[in-house]
Amino acid sequence: MTESANRALLPAGLRDMLPPDAEFEASVVHSLMSMFARHGYDRVKPPLIEFEESLLDGAGGGTSSQTFRVMDPMSQKMMGLRADMTPQVARIAATRLGSQPRPLRLSYAGQVLRVKGTQLRPERQFGQAGIELIGSDDAGADAEVLVMTAEALDDLGVPGVSADLALPTLVPAVFAAYGINGETADRLRAALDHKDSATVAAQGGAAAPLLQALIAAAGPAARALAELCALDLPPAAAAERDRLARVVELAGADLPSLTLTVDPVENRGFEYHTGLSFTLFARNMGAELGRGGRYQGGGGEPATGATLFMDSVLAALPGPKPAKRLFVPAGTPRAWAQAFRAQGWVTVSGLDPAADPQVEAKHQGCRHRLGPDGIVEVE
Amino acid sequence: MTESANRALLPAGLRDMLPPDAEFEASVVHSLMSMFARHGYDRVKPPLIEFEESLLDGAGGGTSSQTFRVMDPMSQKMMGLRADMTPQVARIAATRLGSQPRPLRLSYAGQVLRVKGTQLRPERQFGQAGIELIGSDDAGADAEVLVMTAEALDDLGVPGVSADLALPTLVPAVFAAYGINGETADRLRAALDHKDSATVAAQGGAAAPLLQALIAAAGPAARALAELCALDLPPAAAAERDRLARVVELAGADLPSLTLTVDPVENRGFEYHTGLSFTLFARNMGAELGRGGRYQGGGGEPATGATLFMDSVLAALPGPKPAKRLFVPAGTPRAWAQAFRAQGWVTVSGLDPAADPQVEAKHQGCRHRLGPDGIVEVE
Numbered sequence: 120m121t122e123s124a125n126r127a128l129l130p131a132g133l134r135d136m137l138p139p140d141a142e143f144e145a146s147v148v149h150s151l152m153s154m155f156a157r158h159g160y161d162r163v164k165p166p167l168i169e170f171e172e173s174l175l176d177g178a179g180g181g182t183s184s185q186t187f188r189v190m191d192p193m194s195q196k197m198m199g200l201r202a203d204m205t206p207q208v209a210r211i212a213a214t215r216l217g218s219q220p221r222p223l224r225l226s227y228a229g230q231v232l233r234v235k236g237t238q239l240r241p242e243r244q245f246g247q248a249g250i251e252l253i254g255s256d257d258a259g260a261d262a263e264v265l266v267m268t269a270e271a272l273d274d275l276g277v278p279g280v281s282a283d284l285a286l287p288t289l290v291p292a293v294f295a296a297y298g299i300n301g302e303t304a305d306r307l308r309a310a311l312d313h314k315d316s317a318t319v320a321a322q323g324g325a326a327a328p329l330l331q332a333l334i335a336a337a338g339p340a341a342r343a344l345a346e347l348c349a350l351d352l353p354p355a356a357a358a359e360r361d362r363l364a365r366v367v368e369l370a371g372a373d374l375p376s377l378t379l380t381v382d383p384v385e386n387r388g389f390e391y392h393t394g395l396s397f398t399l400f401a402r403n404m405g406a407e408l409g410r411g412g413r414y415q416g417g418g419g420e421p422a423t424g425a426t427l428f429m430d431s432v433l434a435a436l437p438g439p440k441p442a443k444r445l446f447v448p449a450g451t452p453r454a455w456a457q458a459f460r461a462q463g464w465v466t467v468s469g470l471d472p473a474a475d476p477q478v479e480a481k482h483q484g485c486r487h488r489l490g491p492d493g494i495v496e497v498e
Numbered sequence: 499m500t501e502s503a504n505r506a507l508l509p510a511g512l513r514d515m516l517p518p519d520a521e522f523e524a525s526v527v528h529s530l531m532s533m534f535a536r537h538g539y540d541r542v543k544p545p546l547i548e549f550e551e552s553l554l555d556g557a558g559g560g561t562s563s564q565t566f567r568v569m570d571p572m573s574q575k576m577m578g579l580r581a582d583m584t585p586q587v588a589r590i591a592a593t594r595l596g597s598q599p600r601p602l603r604l605s606y607a608g609q610v611l612r613v614k615g616t617q618l619r620p621e622r623q624f625g626q627a628g629i630e631l632i633g634s635d636d637a638g639a640d641a642e643v644l645v646m647t648a649e650a651l652d653d654l655g656v657p658g659v660s661a662d663l664a665l666p667t668l669v670p671a672v673f674a675a676y677g678i679n680g681e682t683a684d685r686l687r688a689a690l691d692h693k694d695s696a697t698v699a700a701q702g703g704a705a706a707p708l709l710q711a712l713i714a715a716a717g718p719a720a721r722a723l724a725e726l727c728a729l730d731l732p733p734a735a736a737a738e739r740d741r742l743a744r745v746v747e748l749a750g751a752d753l754p755s756l757t758l759t760v761d762p763v764e765n766r767g768f769e770y771h772t773g774l775s776f777t778l779f780a781r782n783m784g785a786e787l788g789r790g791g792r793y794q795g796g797g798g799e800p801a802t803g804a805t806l807f808m809d810s811v812l813a814a815l816p817g818p819k820p821a822k823r824l825f826v827p828a829g830t831p832r833a834w835a836q837a838f839r840a841q842g843w844v845t846v847s848g849l850d851p852a853a854d855p856q857v858e859a860k861h862q863g864c865r866h867r868l869g870p871d872g873i874v875e876v877e
Contacts, residue, residue, distance in 0.1 A: 129548050130570050130577055135590050138540035138604075142531075145541060145607075149528055152521075157839045159823065159846035159862075161517035162524060166623050167546070167609055168566075169508050187547075187568045189579075191509050192613055198509055200547075200568075200579070211514050220861045222849060225517075228524075230546055230609070234571055244545050259828055259849035373832045444538060449638055453752045460536045467538035470601060470638035482599045483538075 132236040132243030143439040144246065144429060147275060148228050151248045151427065154271050158263075160226035160250050163216075165207035167200060167230070174199040178391040178414060179206030185233045202233045204247050205426055212253045213417020221254025221420075239406060246429030249409070256421040258362055261395050262369035264411055268425045269370075269377050269399060272408060277435045279402025281378035284340065284367070285385035285412070286359045287392045289333070296353030297326040311384040333383045340367045343381035362395055399427070401435040408432050446480030446488035446497070448472075455489065511615040511622030522818040523625065523808060526654060527607050530627045530806065533650050537642075539605035539629050542595075544586035546579060546609070553578040557770040557793060558585030564612045581612045583626050584805060591632045592796020600633025600799075618785060625808030628788075635800040637741055640774045641748035643790055647804045648749075648756045648778060651787060656814045658781025660757035663719065663746070664764035664791070665738045666771045668712070675732030676705040690763040712762045719746045722760035741774055778806070780814035787811050825859030825867035825876070827851075834868065 129135065136144060152162065168189070175183050182202035191198045201207060208227050216223060228248040236243050250267065252260050265282060272280045290311060294304050303322065310318035311330065314337075319330045329350060336346040344367060347360045367379055389396045389412060396412025409432070411425025442465045447456045449469040456466040467483050469476060480488035480497045487494050508514065515523060531541065547568070554562050561581040570577045580586060587606050595602060607627040615622050629646065631639050644661060651659045669690060673683050682701065689697035690709065693716075698709045708729060715725040723746060726739045746758055768775045768791060775791025788811070790804025821844045826835045828848040835845040846862045848855065859867035859876045866873050 128552065129545060130575075131572050133545040133548060135545065135586075135594055136543035137590070137594060138542065141543035141606075142535065142541040144543070145528075145531065149524075152524065156521060156821075157844055159844050162521040163517065164515035164520035164523070166508060166512040166514065167611060168623070169512060173507065189566045189568055193510050196509070207514075211516070215514055215516060220863070222862075224846070227520075232546060244547070255849045257828075257849040259847070259851075263847060263849070442535075449636075465536055465538050467603070468638070468642060470634045470636040470642070472638075483601075484599070 130243070132233075132241055134242075134244075139439050139441070140433070144433055146439070147433060147436070148246060148248050148429065150275060151271050152226060152228055154274065155226040155250050155267070158224070158267060160224040162226045162228075163208060163211050164227065164229065165201070165204065165211060168198050169201070169207070170194075171197040171199040173210060174201060174206065176210070177206065177417075178209065179203070181391055182206070182233075185235065187232060187234055200232045202231055203426075204229055204231060205249065205251070205424060208249075208251050208424075209253075209414075209416055209422070212251065212422070213420070217417070222260065223251075223253040225251045225253070227251075240428070240430070242430050247426050248429060249411075249424060249426035251422060251424035253416050253422040253424075254420055255423075258365040259369060260421075260423050261362070261366045261413065262373065264423050264425050265366065265397055266370050266373045266377070268409055268411060268427060270374055272399060272401070272427070272432065272435075273374075273376070275432070275436060277401045277408065277432065279378070280408075281380065281400050281402070282370075282397045283385070283400065284363060284379060284381045285389055285396045285398070286363060286383055286394070287386050287389035287396055287412070288394060289356050289359050289383055290330075290386065292353055292355035292359065293326055293329060293333070295355070297324070299324070299326060308386070312387060314384070330384075337382040337384070338380060340379035340381050343383065347381075347383060359394065366395055394423075397425075399425075404431070404435050406431040406434065408435060443487070444483070444485040445494065446476060446483055446485035448476040448479075448489065449474070451489060459489070509622070511612075511620050513621075518818050518820070519812070523812055525818070526812060526815070527625060527627050527808065529654060530650050531605060531607055533653065534605040534627075534629050534646070537603070537646060539603040541605045541607075542587060542590050543606065543608065544580070544583065544590060547577050548580070548586070549573075550576040550578040552589060553580060553585065555589070556585065556796075557588065558582070560770055561585070561612075564614065566611060566613055579611045581610055582805075583608055583610060584628065584630070584803060587628075587630050587803075588632075588793075588795055588801070591630065591801070592799070596796070601639065602630075602632040604630045604632070606630075619807070619809070621809050626805050627808060628790075628803060628805035630801060630803035632795050632801040632803075633799055634802075637744040638748060639800075639802050640741070640745045640792065641752065643802050643804050644745065644776055645749050645752045645756070647788055647790060647806060649753055651778060651780070651806070651811065651814075652753075652755070654811070654815060656780045656787065656811065658757070659787075660759065660779050660781070661749075662764070662777045662779065663742060663758060663760045664768055664775045664777070665742060665762055665773070666765050666768035666775055666791075667773060668735050668738050668762055669709075669765065671732055671734035671738065672705055672708060672712070674734070676703070678703070678705060687765070691766060693763070709763075716761040716763070717759060719758035719760050722762065726760075726762060738773065745774055773802075776804075778804075783810070783814050785810040785813065787814060822866070823862070823864040824873065825855060825862055825864035827855040827858075827868065828853070830868060838868070 185202040187200040392412040394413030399409040409427035416422035445464040449472040564581040566579040771791040773792030778788040788806035795801035824843040828851040
């Protein structure tokens with residue numbers, strides 16, 4: 120390996136973004152954050168690194184095994200490099216912005232680092248952009264977060280945006296009503312995760328028919344809701360179903376183009392969620408573009424939010440359009456180049472007054488150059 | 499201390515940016531990067547973390563004591579959290595973009611982390627935004643980088659932008675010509691750093707008059723250049739002076755409003771620079787807003803670049819203008835709110851259909867709300 124190849128070697132899962140990708144990512148984040156801002160979401164920016172004890176508090180505990188630690192030489196306490204920004208934003212909402220009026224709408228965008236990649240997401244650094252809506256238990260809050268993130272993806276040009284809705288507290292409510300716990304609950308949970316109706320039938324006891332019906336109800340939102348409404352659910356589960364019905368109705372009115380599916384027994388990745396949750400997808404793409412849902416904010420405050428994963432979002436988009444580059448020879452008055460920039464050109468200045476402008480323009484990837492009589496096309 | 503205050507405690511030098519500051523910083527970075535892009539600078543984005551051996555290679559070695567390290571569990575090698583992005587961009591230029599045509603123009607923006615803050619910059623995390631112009635030794639390259647960064651600050655609204663020019667190789671060239679080295683050189687270097695003309699006179703030997711004249715020449719660019727031109731400099735030093743004269747001339751033609759000063763013996767902070775360098779300031783502000791200059795790229799390639807420090811840049815700017823917030827009651831058709839957003843309003847949606855719109859609007863900091871007959875002012 121040459122010295123230069125060696126220097127380019129990066130740890131697995133980390134990479135250099137080159138032109139035009141780096142600019143494209145930044146412009147997509149800018150569009151997303153501008154849209155969130157127009158809906159009254161105010162941006163916050165927590166630090167990349169903070170004390171482990173605050174970073175991994177509450178919902179942040181889920182990222183503990185994924186978090187790099189370093190010692191703070193000033194306090195001699197351990198700090199963690201964030202693996203997820205949402206616990207940080209929840210911390211800000213509960214502490215620094217604890218006395219702000221509710222509902223509180225916050226947005227954020229930034230990089231997160233993880234100790235190891237997963238099969239689905241091998242990257243160990245990626246960008247997050249998201250929103251949190253804190254202090255409202257209304258179904259309108261669930262619908263707003265779902266519709267806004269789906270619409271934001273739609274506006275960016277992501278083809279065929281869909282959302283898969285989940286109710287992570289539904290199965291626990293059924294278990295509680297039927298007195299299912301301990302190892303039986305664990306076995307049933309695993310069977311539900313694998314949509315293993317046979318095991319559910321064998322081990323579900325009195326709850327088996329209901330749990331099997333929940334597995335079978337997965338599918339397009341309208342049909343799933345009809346099936347769920349026909350079931351005799353225990354009260355806590357019925358309340359979740361009614362919330363789901365209301366959110367589907369609100370989202371359908373606001374964004375009729377959004378494809379909604381429901382998986383009533385889905386739980387994976389929503390371990391810290393306390394109510395209606397969702398995963399966003401694009402047509403023909405396996406990787407999820409984002410996820411969100413209800414959680415418990417500081418002091419038990421109701422909250423919901425969603426995060427978009429920039430690596431998947433970029434992969435779902437057609438690439439950026441190439442810029443119109445105009446070569447401006449050395450010595451051209453600055454005001455001339457300025458006028459062309461104001462018209463949308465990218466100007467590339469010549470530095471060597473002796474260079475041939477035609478050759479230089481081509482060399483610099485400019486299909487046009489500024490000649491004595493105006494713009495000249497470069498062959 | 500309450501539990502909530504405890505959770506808000508961050509390590510010294512790290513902080514949460516709250517509304518409206520976080521959004522303001524992002525918008526300033528966006529403006530800077532857009533300007534760089536319009537001048538043909540293509541954005542790159544290196545990872546936050548990479549192998550220590552590549553991060554601290556070459557010019558990166560200067561940040562070694564400021565760099566947090568973590569072990570990579572995948573490769574069992576040490577990684578460093580970047581304390582400066584410029585060595586990363588130089589690495590990308592030399593390796594991944596090594597075969598791209600020169601001059602190569604790159605831009606970057608991102609966060610850096612440092613083990614300890616300094617008295618002048620107590621922050622341990624701050625944003626950098628900068629440019630690199632690689633592969634040209636022309637004075638036009640030095641002038642382009644200087645003028646672009648100064649003009650970018652000017653465009654943002656920074657009052658009284660000035661640049662202090664330095665020639666970090668000038669004094670070494672004089673030392674070499676007069677055979678000054680070892681401890682004498684160290685003592686003289688320290689005396690020059692403190693503008694201590696008496697010690698220079700006592701210890702400078704045959705070079706003393708010249709070194710004293712260099713100290714005395716510091717000041718506004720026109721006067722400093724006149725004094726430098728009157729001196730009998732050794733050839734290498736004379737070449738640096740001529741480069742300075744040419745850059746001052748080009749920058750004066752391009753951006754006459756830019757105040758330029760020269761300090762011929764300045765060296766601190768430019769230890770890795772190999773030619774004309776500069777520091778950017780704003781009127782009435784002690785902290786530097788950015789710095790730049792010539793350095794040696796990969797394979798000895800000539801290069802120049804500049805970095806802006808976002809914390810100082812933001813401190814030099816008047817704050818952001820507050821947004822026009824319009825409260826839109828729950829149940830308002832989505833298209834209506836959309837129409838107001840298209841007109842520049844930030845819309846804040848009501849979530850509870852039973853809430854009093856007037857009370858809710860006020861509570862949410864909206865000075866206007868959407869009533870049945872259009873926009874209503876909120877008392």
